Amino acid sequence: xxxxxxxxxxxxxxxxxxxxxxxxxxxxxxxxxxxxxxxxxxxxxxxxxxxxxxxxxxxxxxxxxxxxxxxxxxxxxxxxxxxxxxxxxxxxxxxxxxxxxxxxxxxxxxxxxxxxxxxxxxxxxxxxxxxxxxxxxxxxxxxxxxxxxxxxxxxxxxxxxxxxxxxxxxxxxxxxxxxxxxxxxxxxxxxxxxxxxxxxxxxxxxxxxxxxxxxxxxxxxxxxxxxxxxxxxxxxxxxxxxxxxxxxxxxxxxxxxxxxxxxxxxxxxxxxxxxxxxxxxxxxxxxxxxxxxxxxxxxxxxxxxxxxxxxxxxxxxxxxxxxxxxxxxxxxxxxxxxxxxxxxxxxxxxxxxxxxxxxxxxxxxxxxxxxxxxxxxxxxxxxxxxxxxxxxxxxxxxxxxxxxxxxxxxxxxxxxxxxxxxxxxxxxxxxxxxxxxxxxxxxxxxxxxxxxxxxxxxxxxxxxxxxxxxxxxxxxxxxxxxxxxxxxxxxxxxxxxxxxxxxxxxxxxxxxxxxxxxxxxxxxx
Amino acid sequence: xxxxxxxxxxxxxxxxxxxxxxxxxxxxxxxxxxxxxxxxxxxxxxxxxxxxxxxxxxxxxxxxxxxxxxxxxxxxxxxxxxxxxxxxxxxxxxxxxxxxxxxxxxxxxxxxxxxxxxxxxxxxxxxxxxxxxxxxxxxxxxxxxxxxxxxxxxxxxxxxxxxxxxxxxxxxxxxxxxxxxxxxxxxxxxxxxxxxxxxxxxxxxxxxxxxxxxxxxxxxxxxxxxxxxxxxxxxxxxxxxxxxxxxxxxxxxxxxxxxxxxxxxxxxxxxxxxxxxxxxxxxxxxxxxxxxxxxxxxxxxxxxxxxxxxxxxxxxxxxxxxxxxxxxxxxxxxxxxxxxxxxxxxxxxxxxxxxxxxxxxxxxxxxxxxxxxxxxxxxxxxxxxxxxxxxxxxxxxxxxxxxxxxxxxxxxxxxxxxxxxxxxxxxxxxxxxxxxxxxxxxxxxxxx
Numbered sequence: 001x002x003x004x005x006x007x008x009x010x011x012x013x014x015x016x017x018x019x020x021x022x023x024x025x026x027x028x029x030x031x032x033x034x035x036x037x038x039x040x041x042x043x044x045x046x047x048x049x050x051x052x053x054x055x056x057x058x059x060x061x062x063x064x065x066x067x068x069x070x071x072x073x074x075x076x077x078x079x080x081x082x083x084x085x086x087x088x089x090x091x092x093x094x095x096x097x098x099x100x101x102x103x104x105x106x107x108x109x110x111x112x113x114x115x116x117x118x119x120x121x122x123x124x125x126x127x128x129x130x131x132x133x134x135x136x137x138x139x140x141x142x143x144x145x146x147x148x149x150x151x152x153x154x155x156x157x158x159x160x161x162x163x164x165x166x167x168x169x170x171x172x173x174x175x176x177x178x179x180x181x182x183x184x185x186x187x188x189x190x191x192x193x194x195x196x197x198x199x200x201x202x203x204x205x206x207x208x209x210x211x212x213x214x215x216x217x218x219x220x221x222x223x224x225x226x227x228x229x230x231x232x233x234x235x236x237x238x239x240x241x242x243x244x245x246x247x248x249x250x251x252x253x254x255x256x257x258x259x260x261x262x263x264x265x266x267x268x269x270x271x272x273x274x275x276x277x278x279x280x281x282x283x284x285x286x287x288x289x290x291x292x293x294x295x296x297x298x299x300x301x302x303x304x305x306x307x308x309x310x311x312x313x314x315x316x317x318x319x320x321x322x323x324x325x326x327x328x329x330x331x332x333x334x335x336x337x338x339x340x341x342x343x344x345x346x347x348x349x350x351x352x353x354x355x356x357x358x359x360x361x362x363x364x365x366x367x368x369x370x371x372x373x374x375x376x377x378x379x380x381x382x383x384x385x386x387x388x389x390x391x392x393x394x395x396x397x398x399x400x401x402x403x404x405x406x407x408x409x410x411x412x413x414x415x416x417x418x419x420x421x422x423x424x425x426x427x428x429x430x431x432x433x434x435x436x437x438x439x440x441x442x443x444x445x446x447x448x449x450x451x452x453x454x455x456x457x458x459x460x461x462x463x464x465x466x467x468x469x470x471x472x473x474x475x476x477x478x479x480x481x482x483x484x485x486x487x488x489x490x491x492x493x494x495x496x497x498x499x500x501x502x503x504x505x506x507x508x509x510x511x512x513x514x515x516x517x518x519x520x521x522x523x524x525x
Numbered sequence: 526x527x528x529x530x531x532x533x534x535x536x537x538x539x540x541x542x543x544x545x546x547x548x549x550x551x552x553x554x555x556x557x558x559x560x561x562x563x564x565x566x567x568x569x570x571x572x573x574x575x576x577x578x579x580x581x582x583x584x585x586x587x588x589x590x591x592x593x594x595x596x597x598x599x600x601x602x603x604x605x606x607x608x609x610x611x612x613x614x615x616x617x618x619x620x621x622x623x624x625x626x627x628x629x630x631x632x633x634x635x636x637x638x639x640x641x642x643x644x645x646x647x648x649x650x651x652x653x654x655x656x657x658x659x660x661x662x663x664x665x666x667x668x669x670x671x672x673x674x675x676x677x678x679x680x681x682x683x684x685x686x687x688x689x690x691x692x693x694x695x696x697x698x699x700x701x702x703x704x705x706x707x708x709x710x711x712x713x714x715x716x717x718x719x720x721x722x723x724x725x726x727x728x729x730x731x732x733x734x735x736x737x738x739x740x741x742x743x744x745x746x747x748x749x750x751x752x753x754x755x756x757x758x759x760x761x762x763x764x765x766x767x768x769x770x771x772x773x774x775x776x777x778x779x780x781x782x783x784x785x786x787x788x789x790x791x792x793x794x795x796x797x798x799x800x801x802x803x804x805x806x807x808x809x810x811x812x813x814x815x816x817x818x819x820x821x822x823x824x825x826x827x828x829x830x831x832x833x834x835x836x837x838x839x840x841x842x843x844x845x846x847x848x849x850x851x852x853x854x855x856x857x858x859x860x861x862x863x864x865x866x867x868x869x870x871x872x873x874x875x876x877x878x879x880x881x882x883x884x885x886x887x888x889x890x891x892x893x894x895x896x897x898x899x900x901x902x903x904x905x906x907x908x909x910x911x912x913x914x915x916x917x918x919x920x921x922x923x924x925x926x927x928x929x930x931x932x933x934x935x936x937x938x939x940x941x942x943x944x945x946x947x948x949x950x951x952x953x954x955x956x957x958x959x960x961x962x963x964x965x966x967x968x969x970x971x972x973x
């Protein structure tokens with residue numbers, strides 16, 4: 001029984017897990033949380049939410065090419081559409097609601113100025129194939145962004161067009177491959193070395209470009225095992241792919257040695273820049289001997305993640321790789337800007353093209369808006385605060401939870417293993433689901449793979465100390481509950497989310513990937 | 526700085542809690558030679574007003590599609606997007622959420638992805654569609670690679686009607702994988718020419734309808750021929766609205782549809798972000814790239830949605846994954862699905878007819894000009910014309926008069942020798958007055 005205050009509100013939360021289910025509502029409703037059917041399950045067949053003029057043609061000039069059968073697309077009037085999507089939206093966690101500590105994902109605040117700038121007609125309402133004379137401002141923006149990115153990374157060149165981090169990895173490895181081809185060494189160099197802690201995209205990309213992947217061991221302190229790396233480097237290695245700071249949230253102390261050994265072996269150093277947020281303004285990857293690094297504009301430079309995309313993954317390139325950058329790119333001629341679109345003349349060595357047009361212009365605008373807002377001093381502060389916040393979380397939780405690498409500071413994310421849960425019968429997954437009940441998005445789970453039951457917490461610099469303290473308080477209560485044997489709180493969680501735990505095995509076993517008309521229904525499709 | 530909540534006092538208190546003397550203590554692992562002692566040489570912190578001024582000045586130097594007579598297409602189309610779309614996609618819960626890895630608190634994203642997949646499957650006439658790829662061109666590349674996995678063959682035959690930039694983007698990637706491509710010479714109306722090139726080593730044939738010259742083709746016979754040889758048919762669609770009027774690729778026997786979804790819900794954005802549509806047959810599902818959202822139940826038995834079939838993906842399979850893709854076009858999918866929900870089948874068909882109507886009117890106006898020859902026999906909202914002059918020069922001269930007349934084919938493929946070909950697109954946004962202005966100005970430029 002919870003105690004009530006003078007206006008009848010409970011002063012302590014009723015922590016009984018089945019609290020919600022003691023007083024079922026008559027309709028199945030749950031207060032403000034509205035259930036919402038699929039658009040296909042409503043009465044929208046034949047309805048439309050747009051008012052268009054009546055066409056003067058019926059398409060009969062196209063004869064048999066005309067689509068006659070029903071397509072199967074319901075329509076919603078504007079108020080119905082608005083309500084449908086607003087109801088759906090309220091089932092999502094978001095940065096704007098609370099800390100979103102997904103390690104490796106850099107879920108920072110997304111400034112709305114960025115959104116406003118990206119929507120200026122001068123950027124959003126221009127066509128990728130307009131004459132270049134009519135888009136000089138767009139090219140200027142791309143050139144300015146390039147200048148910021150190359151200056152911040154200390155690299156001479158950048159390929160803007162990759163559409164996401166993994167696409168950037170592809171770009172970097174293609175440039176490396178082209179460089180080896182130019183030297184006549186491609187046939188002999190067919191291996192890419194990747195540490196075991198790497199993002200899955202690294203080995204996937206290397207394989208995508210036709211390389212075989214060789215794993216490099218990790219030391220007990222969470223870094224690349226330089227001796228193992230040295231033993232695997234040789235005339236058959238095209239490149240290494242190292243994330244720095246790495247996916248354990250640690251700076252690779254031996255990075256200079258790593259790049260020196262790599263270059264000595266005639267290979268190139270690809271750096272996964274997913275974690276650039278930890279060092280922006282304080283360290284330039286160019287000073288570490290990096291040959292290529294993608295920058296996730298949707299991480300470090302605050303463009304929104306949008307439920308999984310779109311991203312943007314420009315790649316900075318060293319002097320050695322710059323000539324192989326893919327088309328297109330912008331050249332400042334002194335007399336205006338020129339977009340080089342073809343792999344000929346000045347682009348003779350370009351390895352090709354990665355997408356139909358210029359890449360993610362909308363993201364370029366947002367990223368530049370963010371960079372200009374911060375300035376070089378603000379960006380340096382970004383890295384410092386991101387690292388400070390992560391270390392603060394680590395320091396405040398390390399007595400209850402087990403840091404994977406307790407010695408020394410972490411960078412922008414704090415990594416714990418599940419050692420501290422041993423004997424509780426509670427897994428990392430259970431713990432994560434219980435965090436949901438307390439109002440927090442869980443940290444990244446079970447990644448990196450090198451740490452058992454990994455919990456990777458990345459607060460980012462845009463969390464206040466008060467929000468961090470609120471998060472830490474909840475984590476401490478949960479950790480204590482786990483240790484005290486309150487198993488049901490974790491095993492059954494979440495109890496208070498829009499959904500209870502979802503059956504992912506069932507989804508994969510017999511995939512239902514689209515709505516289909518139920519047998520015998522009168523739906524039009 | 527307005528995006529940084531920590532105060533100097535906070536920082537001090539936190540450093541004390543950590544047991545560090547200064548922030549530099551937390552960067553000790555960085556080699557000394559690589560530590561920057563001061564901010565790099567770039568402008569310093571700037572207020573909203575200053576940033577807005579600087580970026581607005583750049584934006585103002587561009588000629589926007591909505592402010593001039595506008596006829597550019599070739600893979601990116603100017604359509605009207607209802608105000609609701611842009612409002613909804615800016616809701617915090619959609620804009621500032623991540624990939625729905627914790628489905629219990631991401632049902633909003635997951636349900637719209639499920640609805641999106643259903644819409645794309647139905648629109649393309651295919652059994653299944655994924656939760657999107659980066660754009661149409663990368664979808665084509667992924668389609669070709671998938672076909673090589675499915676057929677265990679190594680060659681793609683690509684029609685001369687496929688967008689040259691799509692071809693280039695595809696070749697760049699698939700050549701690295703050792704896949705051969707045979708690209709036929711550019712041809713306005715010869716998609717079926719691929720049939721004669723199909724051999725026992727052909728993994729797939731790639732055709733586009735409407736193709737880059739605007740020609741709409743019934744590809745049924747191509748599908749039959751491909752399948753008779755054990756090859757897959759990949760149909761590329763760069764203008765999604767066309768499927769509101771034209772037979773769907775699925776109806777015509779496509780095995781894979783690689784499409785560009787920008788036309789629905791998304792702005793031109795100078796080329797991105799766009800949205801790759803990818804649809805296929807159910808039996809090929811396990812070889813597909815990208816994410817899927819699937820239906821399931823929660824522990825109370827209530828219907829819900831999760832990301833599924835992830836055993837194909839890089840975060841599980843690493844170097845054995847079907848693709849290296851991680852990010853999709855989430856928010857662009859949301860824009861697509863909202864716009865499509867507002868349209869419904871009724872609105873989509875109407876919209877498609879309006880596009881066709883405007884293109885017919887534009888064609889008629891241009892065909893009447895001396896020296897202009899219309900090349901495209903059947904089209905949706907775009908067609909090619911042959912000019913008596915260099916098309917790039919003509920486009921530049923018209924641009925100088927404030928008219929964006931279309932895309933010279935040679936911009937896409939300078940080596941093709943089609944310097945006199947201009948691609949002209951019209952949509953529901955095209956005004957009759959715009960058509961008149963274009964026709965009048967073009968006649969003058971050609972007569973000069």
